[in-house]
Structures are given as structure tokens and as C-alpha cells.
Amino acid sequence: MIESGSSVLLVTGERSWEAVSKIRLYSGFFDKYYPTRVSIGTVVPELDNLIEIVKRFRDDKPDAIVAIGGGKIIDSAKVIAGLISCKSGDPVSNISKGVVGDYVPKIVAMPTTAGSGSEATSFAVVYHKGKKMSYNNEKLVPEEVIFSVDAVKMQPRNVLVSSALDATCQAIESIWAISATESSKKMAFESLRTIWRHMKGGLSEDCEAEDLIRAANLSGRAINISKTTGPHALSYGLTMVLDVPHGIAVSLLMSGFLKRHQDLPVMEEICKVIGFPASEAWIEMLQSVKPSLEIVTEEINHDTVEELVSWVNEERMSNNPIPIRKQEICDSFFNIIETVDLIRGSRAIEE
Numbered sequence: 439m440i441e442s443g444s445s446v447l448l449v450t451g452e453r454s455w456e457a458v459s460k461i462r463l464y465s466g467f468f469d470k471y472y473p474t475r476v477s478i479g480t481v482v483p484e485l486d487n488l489i490e491i492v493k494r495f496r497d498d499k500p501d502a503i504v505a506i507g508g509g510k511i512i513d514s515a516k517v518i519a520g521l522i523s524c525k526s527g528d529p530v531s532n533i534s535k536g537v538v539g540d541y542v543p544k545i546v547a548m549p550t551t552a553g554s555g556s557e558a559t560s561f562a563v564v565y566h567k568g569k570k571m572s573y574n575n576e577k578l579v580p581e582e583v584i585f586s587v588d589a590v591k592m593q594p595r596n597v598l599v600s601s602a603l604d605a606t607c608q609a610i611e612s613i614w615a616i617s618a619t620e621s622s623k624k625m626a627f628e629s630l631r632t633i634w635r636h637m638k639g640g641l642s643e644d645c646e647a648e649d650l651i652r653a654a655n656l657s658g659r660a661i662n663i664s665k666t667t668g669p670h671a672l673s674y675g676l677t678m679v680l681d682v683p684h685g686i687a688v689s690l691l692m693s694g695f696l697k698r699h700q701d702l703p704v705m706e707e708i709c710k711v712i713g714f715p716a717s718e719a720w721i722e723m724l725q726s727v728k729p730s731l732e733i734v735t736e737e738i739n740h741d742t743v744e745e746l747v748s749w750v751n752e753e754r755m756s757n758n759p760i761p762i763r764k765q766e767i768c769d770s771f772f773n774i775i776e777t778v779d780l781i782r783g784s785r786a787i788e789e
């Protein structure tokens with residue numbers, strides 16, 4: 439718990455804050471600590487924006503930084519906490535080297551979505567000058583996590599779907615990741631088994647939010663060890679260039695990877711959970727979940743694919759169980775057109 443009398447910096451989103459702030463669990467917290475609130479209005483955590491916040495609050499030396507929101511907000515809080523603790527050094531180099539100072543303010547995460555599992559990881563995604571960076575340090579794992587079923591249930595359908603797809607993809611990628619361990623695999627399988635029946639059932643209105651929260655947290659703990667792989671590596675450009683929400687972006691790439699990985703021994707166990715052939719089971723799941731697809735497939739052409747390729751995260755790609763050639767990466771992006779058509783139901787699943 440945060441000691442009474444502590445100075446607390448509260449990091450939230452902008453859009454959903456109005457609704458979420460009415461949740462009793464949170465308002466009780468505000469009454470107790472009178473935190474200073476900053477909101478993150480950017481689509482992704484932008485380093486320049488976070489540096490401004492760090493400059494504003496560094497002299498206040500907050501005892502705790504509390505994040506109420508989804509993965510973007512929790513990642514932003516981690517970056518603020520890490521950079522506030524650094525007495526010297528350039529923020530860009532501190533982030534790329536994973537440097538934090540001796541005293542990192544206590545990070546408390548209150549996730550309002552069930553997806554990224556960021557509350558359980560030591561890394562934060564942040565964007566700088568159009569490039570994705572990862573800030574990684576054990577001291578950035580939130581010390582305390584407070585889950586709210588009400589907050590998750592309150593999320594609009596598109597946020598719920600995208601978050602759940604992210605958690606599902608993270609679980610699968612963690613299972614087949616090169617850096618997977620016995621313990622990460624155990625958590626990833628438990629996550630996948632927990633979330634899959636809800637995904638297959640189309641994430642109906644009455645699906646249990648507790649299960650989604652548990653599955654998302656397990657997928658976060660699993661990737662904290664194993665890291666993600668190909669689908670995540672390719673997904674960032676879809677979000678940055680074509681505005682596709684993160685979880686949906688990864689899910690559109692996943693079916694191709696399930697097909698590409700079909701001969702891996704570990705796929706047998708994955709198929710026991712999701713069905714066989716895995717890539718078709720994946721498309722069927724997407725057809726029942728019906729993610730909102732605002733992606734304009736006409737925008738996927740040779741020019742945009744070149745740009746999407748420039749966004750590919752090499753580090754995550756090198757954690758993929760089989761190497762992927764540049765041509766296959768380009769094909770993965772073009773294949774999204776067919777996947778989107780299949781989800782929209784305009785084409786039957788081909789043999």
C-alpha cells in the first residue's frame with residue numbers, strides 16, 4: 439500500500455477517464471491521497487510528451503506513480519517513473535540502455551483493460567521520432583496491481599475485443615518463443631486455455647471479465663520472461679502507419695504465422711487448445727469475435743508495405759521460432775487483405 443501522506447502522481451488516459459473515474463475503487467483512492475493527475479492524450483506513448491511530464495514533476499519527487507488505464511497508460515507511467523529517477527544522462531540513451539536511478543518511485547498499476555498484461559512486465563513501449571523503443575528494467579515492474587472488473591466491463595466493445603486479442607496472441611507467441619522457459623510456457627498455456635473458450639464464443643456480453651483479466655495478466659507474466667515474436671514484431675507499423683489498434687493488428691498477422699509454424703512440435707499442444715488446423719481455427723474465432731475492421735485494405739500496396747517493413751522490430755523477430763525472410767514479411771502484410779475479407783465473410787475459407 440502507499441503510505442498516507444505520500445505524494446502521488448496519477449497517470450490516466452483522456453477518453454475513458456470520465457467514465458472510469460466514477461468507479462468506487464478509484465474514487466476511494468483519490469479521497470485518500472489527493473493525487474496530482476496528468477493525462478496522456480497521444481495515441482501511443484510519445485517520448486517527447488513524457489519527457490515534458492518528467493520535467494514538470496522531477497522536483498516534486500513523487501513517492502508513487504499510479505497508472506489507471508490500459509497498456510499505453512501503464513507503459514507511460516513506467517517511463518515517467520524510470521526517467522524521473524535518472525539524475526543524469528540523455529533520456530533516449532537511458533531508455534535504450536534500460537538505465538534507472540537509485541530511487542524509482544513506487545509504481546502502482548490499476549489496469550482498466552484486460553489485454554496487454556503491462557502490469558506484470560518489466561518493459562514499456564515508447565515511441566520516439568517515429569520509432570518504437572523498449573525501456574526495460576526490473577525496477578519498472580509495478581509493485582502493486584489493483585484489478586477492477588467494473589472498469590474492464592465498462593470498456594467499449596472495440597477496446598475489449600482488441601485487448602483480448604492482444605492477450606491471446608501474446609499467450610501463443612510466448613509458447614513458441616525462442617526465449618520461452620518451462621515456467622513461461624506453463625503460464626502462457628494457462629492464459630490461452632482460460633481465454634480461448636471466451637474468444638471462440640465470440641466474447642459474448644456475459645463472458646466473465648475475471649477470466650479475461652486473469653488470462654491477460656498471465657500472458658503479461660509469460661512474455662515478461664519469453665518476450666513476443668513474429669506477429670508482434672510485424673504489428674507496430676500497422677498501428678503507426680494504418681491506425682489499426684494494437685490487438686487487432688497482431689491478430690490479423692497471427693493466422694499466417696500459425697500456418698507458417700504448423701510443423702513445429704509445439705503446435706500440436708497449441709492445436710489441442712485452439713483446434714486444428716490452427717490457422718483456420720484462428721479465422722473462425724475472428725469471425726465470431728467480429729473485431730471492428732476499419733482498416734482500408736486498399737491502403738495495403740507496395741508503397742505502404744515498404745513502410746510497414748521499416749517498422750519491423752528486429753529484436754522480437756529474432757525471437758521467432760523460425761527465421762522469416764524479407765519476402766515472407768511482405769507476403770504477411772499482403773495476406774492481411776485476404777484475412778480481412780475472410781473475417782468480413784465475403785470469402786469462404788479455402789482449403
Ligand SMILES: [Fe+2]
Pocket residue numbers: 554604608670684688
Ligand atoms: Fe501486445
